[in-house]
Amino acid sequence: MKLVVDNMSxxxxxxxxxxxxxxxxxxxxxxxxxxxxxxxxEGGTISQEAAIKAIDDAGYQFVGIR
Incomplete structure (x- = not known):
């Protein structure tokens, strides 16, 4: 899965x-x-929802899917 994430630098x-x-x-x-x-x-069994939550909880902003 490909996720677009803001606030990464x-x-x-x-x-x-x-x-x-x-x-x-x-x-x-x-x-x-x-x-x-x-x-x-790639790989593993993480769901899209769990990945988005993990990214948000880490302080980054999920903005979309590619």
Whole structure:
């Protein structure tokens, strides 16, 4: 799944979002593209709703799906 996330600007953001997703599903592979404001999650069993909540709870703003 590809999620559009605002408020990401640095390596700390990448680590925070990756950790938030992996805390829910350790098998999920998370790729964060700061330039595109995109978080890609592959593998694992995390639901879209759980991923969005984890991102929001980490302090970032989910804005859409690609």
């Amino acid at each position: 640095c390596h700390h953001c990448v680590k925070a979002i990756t950790k938030a997703i992996n805390n829910i599903d350790s098998k999920a592979q998370v790729t964060v593209d700061l330039a595109q404001k995109e978080v890609t999650i």
